[in-house]
Amino acid sequence: MLRRTSSVRRRLFTYAASLAIAAGLGTGAVAQDLVIAMPASNEPASLDGHIDPYQSTWLLNSFIADPLVVLNPEGNYLPALATEWENSDDGMTWTLTLREGVTFQDGTPFNAEAVKINLERILAPETASAQLASDVGPIAEITLDGDYKLTLRYDTPWVTLLDALRRTPIWSPTALAKFSLDDYDKHLVGTGPFTLTEWVQNDHITMTRWDGYGGWNGMAADPGPVDVESLTVRFIGEDAVLGQFLQTGEVDIVFGVPPLFVDLYSDNPDYKFISKGQAGTGLQMIMNIRNPPLNDIRVRRALLLGRDMAAVNDILYDGLYTASDGPLNNIHPCYWEGAASVYPKDPDKARALLEEAGWVDDGSGVRKASGVEGVEDGTPLTVRYSILHHKEIGEVLQAHYRDIGLDLQIEVIPGPVQLDMVQRRDFELMYERQRSPSPLILDQIWNSKWDQPGGWAWTGYVDPELDALVEQLRSIGDDEARCEVAIEAQKIIMDQALMLPTLSQPIFVAMANNVEGFQIGAEGNWFFLQNISISE
């Protein structure tokens, strides 16, 4: 009897289990929750992009609030909440035509007044906007022409407005009025595909699909809500965990796979893998030319001639990092192609230059000063290499430079120490990186007027010709013309050997095979989810 009962029970259980499995398979069920893991350093202090100055904040905002324009993966601006835009010939007036029929997630209609309120909020002193206020620029006047057109007038040419607007979230004026500045980032309301549900700081952000979304973004393939029901972004503090997280099945996408773990996904048929370069300066080292030994151009040129970055890339990253041969890295739209040939690896020439500069080889392995102005004879040739991360690049370079008799001393420093050293001009090679497809970063780093607190011009080089060239980048609207000017500036910088280019760090993204429609942005550290879906 007992045997018969347990046999019946077993058959019933098997039957029920089969039904459950069949139900699951039969419906073609789509996973509803998209989970993305990113480094904990990507988590902002405030989710309000008007206040917080980080790319990751604006990226997270873009899931909740469409911007006025978007930069597509090919580097072209597409309409989003703005359908047309025009910049006057003098660069001082922008006219924006807005999309009609858009509403915010709380039902507030989107119109020119809403955009005006957002821009004024960014520029208001009480907002204390750390970055967007500078990027949007000194708008002198905003005028409305009906409900869907507005004009921004500046007192100075402002050609980079689109770059600012693509990052600027447009928030609901109703919500902005309802919540205080300090409280608003917990109650974000935009026009984007998701609404903010929960933010547990240092852990995750959860957003829920907004069924009222109309696909008001040039990246959306279809009008209407996205396919996934919710989006959870998890912030992971440890590289070793982030690198292997995808394999646990707890997440669908890892954005920012650490280089050490790329091998797990790059040739693995079980995953999709993307490597995207980030246009900008690359991981460059700025030279302080105020003091010996780098005040001598021969020593600076020797540094550039004495290294082999292709070998560094192979040794450390299996060639996965991107080349960066000049002040703009090799994937930047305005990169000067000739930069790579200015200082090809030539240790013999490097040694000759050092000898000529008075750094003699005494057989000890490190050259000593002999008749170098401002340096006591017998002083060893040491150069400090001050870095925030990627110490391993310096370690390989140490070996290269030992070969030419130079002692590279690596010091890993935190951000506050970096700023302090820069302020006191107490450095020789200092890490600096800017990520942007705009050549305007050349003005920020190489215009000597920015050699002041808050500025990025650290090298100490003053050249009116270079200053004038990079200054022009702020007022030339045409992309091709701007690149031509940027190239001329790069020639001077390379000729004077003012910086040591190393490599450029791509963004590595890995995802499960059932994730479709993930689109990475032109800059690498941006992506779009308008067309995302997850299949069974």
Added chain:
Amino acid sequence: MGRYVIGRILQLIPVLFLISLIVFAVMHLLPGDPALLMLMGAEGGAVPPERLVELREQMGLNDPLWMQYFRFLTNALQGDLGASLRFRVPVTDLIASRFPSTATLALAGLAVAVAIGMPLGMAAAAHKSGWVDTLCMTLSYIGSSMPVYWLGLLLILLFSFNLRWFPSAGGGDFRALVLPAITLGLLSAGVLARLIRSSMLEVLAEDYMRTAHAKGLSSRIVLWRHGLKNAMIPVVTMIGLQFGALLAGTVVTETVFSRPCLGRLIVTSILAKDYPLVQGAVLFLAVVYVTVNLLIDILYAWLDPRIRYGH
């Protein structure tokens, strides 16, 4: 006892004042300017110098140092620890959102430490100089020597990535607490095991223990009923100190397991030179730490009737 407790509470005042002064001074001595750090870390690039001045004014950083400290102190006495420069929300809100997770992790770590350390120490003491003693003490040394970072990653590799028993990261539910608690607890377990062993050995050598045996009581009853309570007196003190250390020292574990706790918040705030947050959070932890020690002292008196405070 009442007079003793009041006296101890009054002693806290100069201690906390000194801590607040030291933290304030150290934070302002460290290199870096919070406004500059925020702007230089931003993605857009250089800003005009007047923007920097503006931001410093908005952050209240242009006031003289004594005024900044006085403002902090007077507000702190009223329970207001100021607003974080980075997060722009009250420091008390940030602490309130993080501290429960930190306390939970510390308590869980302590529970693991006691659960492992006590049996190890007692077994070692009961089998002094035998192979059990050697084995237990070896395990305790291994436990307290393993680097937290390494141990945490090892546990994640085995139990999360390979066996999929526990999550590898996040605050989550009870399952997410297991691995970090073991990581923290093993370190303290080693310390506790050695202390319990030496304390038990002292007690086991006492005359009353010999009397208990002579009365015919079993070894188990002698050990647990007569020996353990007396041996626990110094151990209770150590547990209290361990809890304080765990509260303040979980930052590495929090980072490895990506837990939303106070330690990580303090470390990142130090790097960002978020003065109010660092000052407020450290002061808060100091209050918690000294309060725990006070409670331990009171418990001590309850455990040992020979101890009378204030007499």
